[in-house]
Amino acid sequence: TPDAILAGMARLGRGRLLLNGPPGTGKTQLAAEIATRLGRELVYRTASDINSMWFGESERNVARMFEECDPAGEVLFLDEADTLLAARDGAGHRADMAVTAEFLRQVEAFQGVFVGATNFGRSIDGALLRRFEFRLELQALTTVQRLDLFANVALDWDPTGTDSRPLLDAKVEAELARLDLLTPGDFANVVRRIRAL
Secondary structure (H helix, E strand, C coil): CHHHHHHHHHHHCCEEEEEECCCCCCHHHHHHHHHHHHCCEEEEECHHHCCCCCCCHHHHHHHHHHHCCCCCCEEEEECCHHHCCECHHHCCCHHHHHHHHHHHHHHHHCCCEEEEEECCHHHECHHHHCCCCEEEECCCCCHHHHHHHHHHHHHCCCCCCCCCCCCCCHHHHHHHHHCCCCCHHHHHHHHHHHHHC
16 A cells, blocks of 8 residues: 555655656655655656767766655656657667666666656566565545546535535436546546636
8 A cells, every 4th residue: 555655654764666657646645645654855857868969978867867866855756757768679779778777777776765766667677677676556536536636626616524425416426437437637627627617
Protein backbone atom coordinates (compact mmCIF):
# COMPACT_ATOMS: atom_id res chain seq x y z
CA THR A 1 0.00 0.00 0.00
CA PRO A 2 1.15 3.61 -0.47
CA ASP A 3 1.22 4.15 3.31
CA ALA A 4 3.50 1.14 3.83
CA ILE A 5 5.83 2.33 1.05
CA LEU A 6 5.96 5.81 2.54
CA ALA A 7 6.66 4.41 6.00
CA GLY A 8 9.54 2.36 4.58
CA MET A 9 11.02 5.36 2.80
CA ALA A 10 10.69 7.49 5.93
CA ARG A 11 12.40 4.82 8.03
CA LEU A 12 15.28 4.33 5.57
CA GLY A 13 15.50 7.93 4.38
CA ARG A 14 15.78 6.68 0.81
CA GLY A 15 13.95 4.61 -1.79
CA ARG A 16 13.00 4.34 -5.43
CA LEU A 17 9.37 4.31 -6.51
CA LEU A 18 7.89 4.00 -10.01
CA LEU A 19 4.36 5.29 -10.47
CA ASN A 20 2.55 3.93 -13.50
CA GLY A 21 -0.90 4.78 -14.76
CA PRO A 22 -2.97 6.76 -17.23
CA PRO A 23 -2.88 10.55 -17.28
CA GLY A 24 -4.87 12.19 -14.50
CA THR A 25 -4.59 9.37 -11.96
CA GLY A 26 -2.57 11.47 -9.53
CA LYS A 27 1.05 10.45 -10.05
CA THR A 28 2.42 13.97 -9.66
CA GLN A 29 0.11 14.64 -6.72
CA LEU A 30 1.28 11.45 -5.01
CA ALA A 31 4.93 12.45 -5.49
CA ALA A 32 4.16 15.84 -3.92
CA GLU A 33 2.39 14.11 -1.02
CA ILE A 34 5.41 11.85 -0.47
CA ALA A 35 7.69 14.89 -0.29
CA THR A 36 5.32 16.66 2.11
CA ARG A 37 5.04 13.67 4.44
CA LEU A 38 8.81 13.23 4.47
CA GLY A 39 9.25 16.93 5.21
CA ARG A 40 11.24 17.43 2.01
CA GLU A 41 10.95 19.65 -1.04
CA LEU A 42 9.81 18.12 -4.34
CA VAL A 43 12.27 18.62 -7.20
CA TYR A 44 10.30 18.23 -10.43
CA ARG A 45 12.11 17.21 -13.64
CA THR A 46 11.01 16.12 -17.13
CA ALA A 47 12.72 14.89 -20.27
CA SER A 48 13.13 18.45 -21.51
CA ASP A 49 15.43 19.13 -18.54
CA ILE A 50 17.70 16.30 -19.65
CA ASN A 51 17.58 15.91 -23.42
CA SER A 52 20.17 17.81 -25.40
CA MET A 53 21.06 17.89 -29.06
CA TRP A 54 24.76 17.90 -28.15
CA PHE A 55 26.62 14.59 -27.99
CA GLY A 56 27.13 13.44 -24.39
CA GLU A 57 25.26 16.38 -22.85
CA SER A 58 22.11 14.37 -22.04
CA GLU A 59 24.15 11.91 -19.98
CA ARG A 60 25.81 14.82 -18.16
CA ASN A 61 22.38 16.29 -17.48
CA VAL A 62 21.27 12.98 -15.94
CA ALA A 63 24.31 12.95 -13.67
CA ARG A 64 23.80 16.62 -12.77
CA MET A 65 20.13 16.02 -11.91
CA PHE A 66 21.07 13.42 -9.30
CA GLU A 67 24.18 15.21 -8.04
CA GLU A 68 22.35 18.51 -7.47
CA CYS A 69 19.55 16.87 -5.48
CA ASP A 70 19.98 17.06 -1.70
CA PRO A 71 19.07 13.54 -0.52
CA ALA A 72 18.31 14.75 3.01
CA GLY A 73 16.05 17.64 2.05
CA GLU A 74 14.56 16.87 -1.35
CA VAL A 75 12.59 14.21 -3.22
CA LEU A 76 13.66 13.87 -6.86
CA PHE A 77 10.68 13.39 -9.19
CA LEU A 78 11.02 12.54 -12.90
CA ASP A 79 7.75 12.90 -14.78
CA GLU A 80 7.15 11.07 -18.07
CA ALA A 81 10.10 8.79 -17.36
CA ASP A 82 9.25 6.54 -20.31
CA THR A 83 10.40 9.23 -22.77
CA LEU A 84 13.94 8.87 -21.40
CA LEU A 85 14.13 5.37 -20.03
CA ALA A 86 12.77 3.18 -22.81
CA ALA A 87 13.92 -0.41 -23.15
CA ARG A 88 17.36 -0.47 -24.75
CA ASP A 89 16.53 -3.46 -26.93
CA GLY A 90 14.14 -1.19 -28.84
CA ALA A 91 16.36 1.87 -28.86
CA GLY A 92 17.41 2.95 -32.30
CA HIS A 93 20.20 5.30 -31.26
CA ARG A 94 23.34 4.84 -29.24
CA ALA A 95 22.56 8.15 -27.50
CA ASP A 96 19.27 6.75 -26.14
CA MET A 97 21.08 3.71 -24.77
CA ALA A 98 23.75 5.90 -23.20
CA VAL A 99 21.16 8.00 -21.35
CA THR A 100 19.49 4.87 -19.97
CA ALA A 101 22.87 3.44 -18.95
CA GLU A 102 23.71 6.69 -17.11
CA PHE A 103 20.36 6.53 -15.32
CA LEU A 104 21.19 2.99 -14.20
CA ARG A 105 24.46 4.18 -12.68
CA GLN A 106 22.96 7.24 -11.02
CA VAL A 107 19.83 5.56 -9.64
CA GLU A 108 21.92 2.79 -8.14
CA ALA A 109 24.18 5.24 -6.32
CA PHE A 110 21.51 7.77 -5.27
CA GLN A 111 21.03 7.90 -1.49
CA GLY A 112 17.75 9.85 -1.47
CA VAL A 113 14.15 9.33 -2.56
CA PHE A 114 13.64 9.07 -6.31
CA VAL A 115 10.15 8.87 -7.81
CA GLY A 116 9.57 8.23 -11.50
CA ALA A 117 6.20 8.55 -13.21
CA THR A 118 5.08 7.05 -16.50
CA ASN A 119 1.94 6.47 -18.49
CA PHE A 120 3.63 3.49 -20.18
CA GLY A 121 5.25 1.28 -17.55
CA ARG A 122 5.86 -1.60 -19.94
CA SER A 123 8.17 0.50 -22.08
CA ILE A 124 10.68 1.16 -19.24
CA ASP A 125 14.02 -0.62 -19.57
CA GLY A 126 13.96 -3.94 -17.67
CA ALA A 127 17.27 -3.36 -15.89
CA LEU A 128 16.03 0.00 -14.70
CA LEU A 129 12.71 -1.45 -13.53
CA ARG A 130 14.65 -3.75 -11.22
CA ARG A 131 16.25 -0.70 -9.57
CA PHE A 132 12.86 0.42 -8.23
CA GLU A 133 12.16 -1.24 -4.89
CA PHE A 134 8.55 -0.12 -5.16
CA ARG A 135 6.15 0.09 -8.09
CA LEU A 136 2.60 1.36 -7.87
CA GLU A 137 0.00 1.23 -10.61
CA LEU A 138 -2.56 4.02 -10.36
CA GLN A 139 -5.84 3.24 -12.08
CA ALA A 140 -8.99 5.03 -13.18
CA LEU A 141 -11.61 5.58 -10.48
CA THR A 142 -13.98 2.79 -9.48
CA THR A 143 -17.74 3.42 -9.71
CA VAL A 144 -17.98 4.16 -5.98
CA GLN A 145 -15.01 6.54 -6.20
CA ARG A 146 -16.61 8.35 -9.16
CA LEU A 147 -19.88 8.76 -7.23
CA ASP A 148 -18.06 9.96 -4.11
CA LEU A 149 -15.91 12.44 -6.02
CA PHE A 150 -18.91 13.79 -7.92
CA ALA A 151 -20.80 14.32 -4.67
CA ASN A 152 -17.72 16.02 -3.24
CA VAL A 153 -17.13 18.48 -6.10
CA ALA A 154 -20.73 19.03 -7.26
CA LEU A 155 -22.61 18.89 -3.95
CA ASP A 156 -19.86 19.99 -1.54
CA TRP A 157 -20.10 16.70 0.37
CA ASP A 158 -17.23 15.97 2.75
CA PRO A 159 -16.28 12.29 2.36
CA THR A 160 -14.22 12.42 5.58
CA GLY A 161 -17.20 13.64 7.61
CA THR A 162 -19.86 11.64 9.39
CA ASP A 163 -22.67 12.26 6.90
CA SER A 164 -23.30 9.58 4.30
CA ARG A 165 -23.04 10.48 0.63
CA PRO A 166 -26.11 12.41 -0.57
CA LEU A 167 -28.45 10.63 -2.96
CA LEU A 168 -27.73 11.40 -6.58
CA ASP A 169 -30.17 11.58 -9.46
CA ALA A 170 -30.55 8.13 -11.06
CA LYS A 171 -29.48 9.48 -14.48
CA VAL A 172 -26.34 11.01 -12.98
CA GLU A 173 -25.49 7.74 -11.22
CA ALA A 174 -26.05 5.76 -14.42
CA GLU A 175 -23.86 8.13 -16.44
CA LEU A 176 -21.06 8.03 -13.85
CA ALA A 177 -21.26 4.23 -13.75
CA ARG A 178 -20.88 4.13 -17.54
CA LEU A 179 -17.83 6.45 -17.63
CA ASP A 180 -15.34 3.86 -16.39
CA LEU A 181 -12.13 5.65 -17.46
CA LEU A 182 -12.60 8.80 -15.38
CA THR A 183 -9.68 9.92 -13.24
CA PRO A 184 -9.29 12.54 -10.51
CA GLY A 185 -7.67 14.74 -13.16
CA ASP A 186 -10.89 14.69 -15.20
CA PHE A 187 -12.85 16.00 -12.22
CA ALA A 188 -10.18 18.65 -11.53
CA ASN A 189 -10.42 19.87 -15.16
CA VAL A 190 -14.21 20.22 -14.92
CA VAL A 191 -13.89 22.18 -11.65
CA ARG A 192 -11.34 24.52 -13.27
CA ARG A 193 -13.63 25.08 -16.28
CA ILE A 194 -16.61 25.86 -14.07
CA ARG A 195 -14.57 28.37 -12.06
CA ALA A 196 -13.29 29.99 -15.26
CA LEU A 197 -16.77 30.30 -16.74
